[in-house]
Amino acid sequence: MPEGHTIHRLARDHSALLRHSTVTMASPQGRFVEGAARLSGRTLDGIEPYGKHLFYAFGDLFLHVHLGLYGKWTAGLGPPPDVRGQVRLRMTTDSAWVDLRGATACEVYDRKDKAAVLARLGPDPLRPRADAEKAWDRLHRSRSAIGQLLMDQSVVAGIGNVYRAEVLFRSGLSPFTPGNAVPRATWEGMWVDTRVLMRAGVKANRIVTTVPEDRDRPTGRATRADSHYVYRRAGLPCRRCGTEVRTQVLAARNLFWCPTCQPA
DNA sequence: ATAATATGGTGAT
């Protein structure tokens, strides 16, 4: 589930579990033995989420984690469970533990390394002082499709395939609209909507983009089946207009959209 | 038991 909301939620949860504690690190799987040894025994000062990246600050060094497509954290209070499967990194304190599996990136960074990553990221809608203007600068000069641009982490950091599809649907915008054809007001609306959705995603720890009246059962909370408008709903009727939801690969991922609600 | 699939990104071509 790693889009930006997951990353920010993890930062919050891990912060509650590990911050200001002495952290012991190990790599049962064996692929992060050296890095774990470098950081083990240090005190965690804080965790900074940015887009889909996590930076755990240990003095002048950082643990940089990018979950990629498969990465997952598990965590808990008390002593850690027996290691099962491929645990790339286990961090333990006196009172808590976290395990990392399958991450694309798990490495030790210094300030320079961290700055280099941040330098190539666009504004993150989940960060309070995110500068939407920077994203607009890129977007309104580009002939690339908005569905492509939203997946580009140097344009906006933290949006993934689900939010791409859902935000475009909610804005009534065709994914194939060139960036330079998107009206400024539309972009501003989309940005605000993205922030709202992603903040709700952090809180709920999952992505819900439908409003109650568009759900199968308009009362109560969204179920797994009705939490999205178009994502993974190819061939099913659009929740708003009944048109079959379409799919096509764009930016190397399956895109979903309603051709009626999001006309070209 | 085996295969297909996934919310991501990089680097080669």
Place this chain on the structure above:
DNA sequence: TCACCCTATTATC
């Protein structure tokens, strides 16, 4: 544009 990374879960036989 494509292969590849890497793991867990879900679907299919």
